[in-house]
Amino acid sequence: MPERYPFLKGHGTENDFVLLPDPDGSVHGELSPQRMAERVRALCDRRAGIGGDGVLRVVRRDGGWFMDYRNSDGSVSEMCGNGIRVFARYLVDEGLADPSAPIPVGTRDGVKVLTVDGDLITADMGAPRVLGESKVAVPGHAWVARHVDMGNPHAVAFVESLDDAGTLLDAPDHDETTYPHGVNVEFVVRRGDRHVAMRVHERGSGETRSCGTGACAVMVAAAVADGARPTDADVAYRVDVPGGTLTVTWTTDDRVLLTGPAVIVARGTTGL
Numbered sequence: 001m002p003e004r005y006p007f008l009k010g011h012g013t014e015n016d017f018v019l020l021p022d023p024d025g026s027v028h029g030e031l032s033p034q035r036m037a038e039r040v041r042a043l044c045d046r047r048a049g050i051g052g053d054g055v056l057r058v059v060r061r062d063g064g065w066f067m068d069y070r071n072s073d074g075s076v077s078e079m080c081g082n083g084i085r086v087f088a089r090y091l092v093d094e095g096l097a098d099p100s101a102p103i104p105v106g107t108r109d110g111v112k113v114l115t116v117d118g119d120l121i122t123a124d125m126g127a128p129r130v131l132g133e134s135k136v137a138v139p140g141h142a143w144v145a146r147h148v149d150m151g152n153p154h155a156v157a158f159v160e161s162l163d164d165a166g167t168l169l170d171a172p173d174h175d176e177t178t179y180p181h182g183v184n185v186e187f188v189v190r191r192g193d194r195h196v197a198m199r200v201h202e203r204g205s206g207e208t209r210s211c212g213t214g215a216c217a218v219m220v221a222a223a224v225a226d227g228a229r230p231t232d233a234d235v236a237y238r239v240d241v242p243g244g245t246l247t248v249t250w251t252t253d254d255r256v257l258l259t260g261p262a263v264i265v266a267r268g269t270t271g272l
């Protein structure tokens, strides 16, 4: 009988994750990086596994919580905006965090603070870095894209129609000098005043139904393009994704707040 260990499944606007409680590192912590990547791929497999865009290993570190995030191909990323909101939902549901107080969670991009308001969870993603422009392309279309760093790398392209991005079965072409470690590519259309819609091809996961850091990058790129950087007051945009709606607020003290629903939908044990 293979060793079995606990898992949960959750999502934020249909960006879905397998959660692996491993507070003291005794369940997965001893695995080699290669073996852990294999395990992540097996768990995220939508036919033979549980299915997910990524894995959130829930670890205790330095007296607090740490989100050990991996994409569905087993690669690590610095940050996951929807994932950390689902992570906070898990902590609250399990009685491991007080929903009436700010919840700090460590990530490879430093500590992020989450707040809970009923069904909605907000992640303080910190300061965005608005960088230069480069080209992204899919078969038949190419665009200039804005480089926004949200702890992880994003290329944001404003397009005429979200259909122009095509099937997104393969990663869009991008400038490998600008993005030596790969990139998350967002395709954006305007829907109204401070209202946009996007699709995303995520590094390490393919097209997903939502991307929290991607929504933040899109909002920041749109606000810059609109001449709406926050000066006297915070600026909020609605960002529609295929899996729902997120609200992104850029504050006058240069923090980006990502707000949306996050739910746990299943739990069990697995030997994958």
Ligand SMILES: N[C@@H](CCC[C@H](N)C(=O)O)C(=O)O
Pocket (backbone or CB within 6 Å): 015, 053, 054, 071, 076, 077, 078, 079, 080, 081, 082, 083, 152, 153, 184, 202, 203, 204, 205, 208, 210, 211, 212, 213, 214
């Ligand atoms: N879905 C995530 C982003 C996950 C990481 C990304 N694929 C990367 O490799 O940087 C989000 O909600 O932010």
